[in-house]
Amino acid sequence: MPKVTVDGVELEVPQGATVLQACELAGKEIPRFCYHERLSIAGNCRMCLVEVAPGPPKPQASCALPAAEGQNIRTDSEMVKKAREGVMEFLLINHPLDCPICDQGGECDLQDQSVAYGRGASRYDEHKRAVTEKYMGPLIKTTMTRCIHCTRCVRFSEEVAGVDEIGALYRGESMQITTYLEKAAHHEMSANVIDLCPVGALTSKPYAFEARPWELKKTLGIDVSDATGANIRIDSRGREVLRVLPRINDDVNEEWISDKARYQVDGLTKRRLDRPWIRRDGKLVAATWDEAFAAIAKVKPGASVAAVAGDLLDCETQFAAKKLLGALGSSLLEGRQTGMDYDVSSLAAVNFNSTFSGIETADAILIVGSNVRWEAPLVNVRLRKAVKKGAKVFLVGQEWETTFGGEFLGEDLSVLGNLPAHVSEALSKAERPAVILGGAALAKGALGAGLGLVGQFNLVRDGWNGFNVLHLAAARMGGLMLGFAQKGGIADLVAAKPKLVFSLGADEMDFAKFSDSIVVYVGHHGDKGAHAADIILPAAAYTEKAGTYVNTEGRVQFAEKAVFAPGDAREDWTILRALADALGVVVGFDSFDELRAAMVAEVPALGVEDLADYGALPAGGGSAEGAFGYPIKDFYLTNPIARASEVMQRCSAELLHGEDFAEAAE
Amino acid sequence: MADRHLEPDTPELRARWGAWTWNADNAAKVPGIIARYPEGRQRSAVMPLLDLAQRQIGAETQTQGWLPIPVMEFIARELDMPVIRVVEVASFYTMYNLVPVGRFHVQVCGTTPCMLRGSDDLLTACKARGMSKGHNSADGLWTLTEVECMGNCASAPMVQINDDNYEDLTAERLNFVLDELAAGREPKAGTQEPGRHTVEPVGALSTLKQMVSENHDYRGEW
Numbered sequence: 001m002p003k004v005t006v007d008g009v010e011l012e013v014p015q016g017a018t019v020l021q022a023c024e025l026a027g028k029e030i031p032r033f034c035y036h037e038r039l040s041i042a043g044n045c046r047m048c049l050v051e052v053a054p055g056p057p058k059p060q061a062s063c064a065l066p067a068a069e070g071q072n073i074r075t076d077s078e079m080v081k082k083a084r085e086g087v088m089e090f091l092l093i094n095h096p097l098d099c100p101i102c103d104q105g106g107e108c109d110l111q112d113q114s115v116a117y118g119r120g121a122s123r124y125d126e127h128k129r130a131v132t133e134k135y136m137g138p139l140i141k142t143t144m145t146r147c148i149h150c151t152r153c154v155r156f157s158e159e160v161a162g163v164d165e166i167g168a169l170y171r172g173e174s175m176q177i178t179t180y181l182e183k184a185a186h187h188e189m190s191a192n193v194i195d196l197c198p199v200g201a202l203t204s205k206p207y208a209f210e211a212r213p214w215e216l217k218k219t220l221g222i223d224v225s226d227a228t229g230a231n232i233r234i235d236s237r238g239r240e241v242l243r244v245l246p247r248i249n250d251d252v253n254e255e256w257i258s259d260k261a262r263y264q265v266d267g268l269t270k271r272r273l274d275r276p277w278i279r280r281d282g283k284l285v286a287a288t289w290d291e292a293f294a295a296i297a298k299v300k301p302g303a304s305v306a307a308v309a310g311d312l313l314d315c316e317t318q319f320a321a322k323k324l325l326g327a328l329g330s331s332l333l334e335g336r337q338t339g340m341d342y343d344v345s346s347l348a349a350v351n352f353n354s355t356f357s358g359i360e361t362a363d364a365i366l367i368v369g370s371n372v373r374w375e376a377p378l379v380n381v382r383l384r385k386a387v388k389k390g391a392k393v394f395l396v397g398q399e400w401e402t403t404f405g406g407e408f409l410g411e412d413l414s415v416l417g418n419l420p421a422h423v424s425e426a427l428s429k430a431e432r433p434a435v436i437l438g439g440a441a442l443a444k445g446a447l448g449a450g451l452g453l454v455g456q457f458n459l460v461r462d463g464w465n466g467f468n469v470l471h472l473a474a475a476r477m478g479g480l481m482l483g484f485a486q487k488g489g490i491a492d493l494v495a496a497k498p499k500l501v502f503s504l505g506a507d508e509m510d511f512a513k514f515s516d517s518i519v520v521y522v523g524h525h526g527d528k529g530a531h532a533a534d535i536i537l538p539a540a541a542y543t544e545k546a547g548t549y550v551n552t553e554g555r556v557q558f559a560e561k562a563v564f565a566p567g568d569a570r571e572d573w574t575i576l577r578a579l580a581d582a583l584g585v586v587v588g589f590d591s592f593d594e595l596r597a598a599m600v601a602e603v604p605a606l607g608v609e610d611l612a613d614y615g616a617l618p619a620g621g622g623s624a625e626g627a628f629g630y631p632i633k634d635f636y637l638t639n640p641i642a643r644a645s646e647v648m649q650r651c652s653a654e655l656l657h658g659e660d661f662a663e664a665a666e
Numbered sequence: 667m668a669d670r671h672l673e674p675d676t677p678e679l680r681a682r683w684g685a686w687t688w689n690a691d692n693a694a695k696v697p698g699i700i701a702r703y704p705e706g707r708q709r710s711a712v713m714p715l716l717d718l719a720q721r722q723i724g725a726e727t728q729t730q731g732w733l734p735i736p737v738m739e740f741i742a743r744e745l746d747m748p749v750i751r752v753v754e755v756a757s758f759y760t761m762y763n764l765v766p767v768g769r770f771h772v773q774v775c776g777t778t779p780c781m782l783r784g785s786d787d788l789l790t791a792c793k794a795r796g797m798s799k800g801h802n803s804a805d806g807l808w809t810l811t812e813v814e815c816m817g818n819c820a821s822a823p824m825v826q827i828n829d830d831n832y833e834d835l836t837a838e839r840l841n842f843v844l845d846e847l848a849a850g851r852e853p854k855a856g857t858q859e860p861g862r863h864t865v866e867p868v869g870a871l872s873t874l875k876q877m878v879s880e881n882h883d884y885r886g887e888w
Contacts (some may be wrong), residue, residue, distance in 0.1 A: 169754060
């Protein structure tokens, strides 16, 4: 652990730290553009210059200089000040003075740092360089004249995303950042380069010219587009969510989010259910809340009532529904809409036990039935990191384009019982072996066979649990903790022939099987569920209600409410509370706080923002066989919000189905 | 250099170059070139392969050769690397031509030593023969580029034409060289100064005189 002195303060820094990190540990701010904690070191912006003795008598780039014993580092000397002013002046030589029309304005590193470290005025009066704009797809807007060549975007796509498509062409002053032949950036994490870009060269296309950062209300939320539970910041103005950005959480999403999490939000203002509807003579007719409640009360279901939870639901809504059904005398709760019926007697067996940050450290990974890139792009990033550290990855299932290599072992699950010798050897010799079961494997009944591998390869050992299930729905783990699962899956609900079925934002279920029931859709989008419903009660989307979410690792996280639901729509729990009155039962809570308290009393883990403890893994057994398809057919259109989103529709058409969208000449 | 650009990716370009592949001679050379680099580092062969491809295209088109996009894609496939990385390399080094060039690529050095020794006259001479910077002449013979220092400052001004350097030039000497080339002959490469062989001093020594007879240590005199 080298000891260094930063501006007269002596401190010890970790082995391998850079001078920049040492300065940060000493509490000094070092301006930088190209350096980024999660990317490799480039050292090409020169903004982080500091004075280091011993060393050459000139400023040195601190990001690329290892901290060494006895260094005396100055960040406040005249030399450093002049160096920063000089670098800033050079960077601004070719940077246009278009901040008033630039979307990055107000949250621009270049702007902030030129105010803090620049010399205040330019001495440059030659011609500035201009660069033609590059097409990077429907999500990324480019204004390449603003680019300062930090190459963060190039390093991100190569190192993190694993898709080499952005590069720096030509050289020197003529250097240009572009995608190959200006094709659209083609992966699920592409829009993270917008956050990485320290200037306004890469900005958000759907959010172009929408708002200034200081106009926005920032709310801390949890993403529901997949089961990873990415931490997001919801930026809203008035009643509209304008954008979603990632929050830093090293355990979950580091500082990335998928393009779907980021850009499905324009769907929040489209196809919304903003008033109750009742089906009369086969047609949905607008109604009032009173009429809708009266219509439901008229069903007089008694205990013949069931509830199906959708994929985007928070725990509170599911708990409120559970209480309502409980008060009516029913426990017909199910969340696995597509008919899966895996055993949930132990939640440890359906949990991502390694955790996301843990799977990075695995050294042999067997993925069964999961297109991780589409089902959990953030986990895919972790897998890539694991492979870069030397992990071997084997996959069972149809081939998909991985970003980390890996060997496909065939499409048939029977391979699980008869793994090729080299795979068995890799798994048994590994120090941290892991198995990841995807939704497709669960649907095929491979949970038992998967658990069988636990004993075979000793997946659970001291400080390591290598058995993982990767869910697809944000509501899944919370729902399972609250008991939204029947032994036979949704088939049990069908068999019970309930008079009344609550579809709580459940759009993927097969409504035809409930044709004899009155279906009440409590949800926010006019999607498949609303089309099949007899009565529609408009509810709130994930940005419009506070809630607790449990991600696929069993991590309990709280989200706050950013905006109000549109029109007559209400938060889900208030609808269920009012339904209790309409149906003449008592659920035992009158406010959100009471509801949450009741929920925590019943499932204490939901009250603690941490990994829930599900106990030990049960023994496995059984075998699985047969080929299977992956549940996600279109990455951009997996939920009702995304399907309503124009941006996601365009991404789907352009990036997945190859439709050509001619750019209008500007 | 500022006006370097990739030849646009058009259907015609694809039709012309899409099926391009090594000729028999080069196909035999490629494994040897790739084998020069350590296992797992075969991507390093991108530069020699691009050069080989450019030379083959040069031979095929009776020019100095260039690198159409489909050919860069071909090399990316050969080396199993992303195309964008190949394009980055090809667009970085001026040795790779990104657009078609003439049979003789006249690269006039315009950096300070050559400029002081009269490279402006050389450019004027080239222009008088119908060349213009960054363009191919109408007869397809010449492509003129102004380049930065080629490391021949001791025999400035200089011009690089294809693989040869022509040094100690004047407008007349350059015109002679170009005439010879146009006529299909091979003028002497290197210095054009009569009596000079390489970059030995012209006339009497002006510096380091004491080094002539022995290895003199000048350090004490600094």
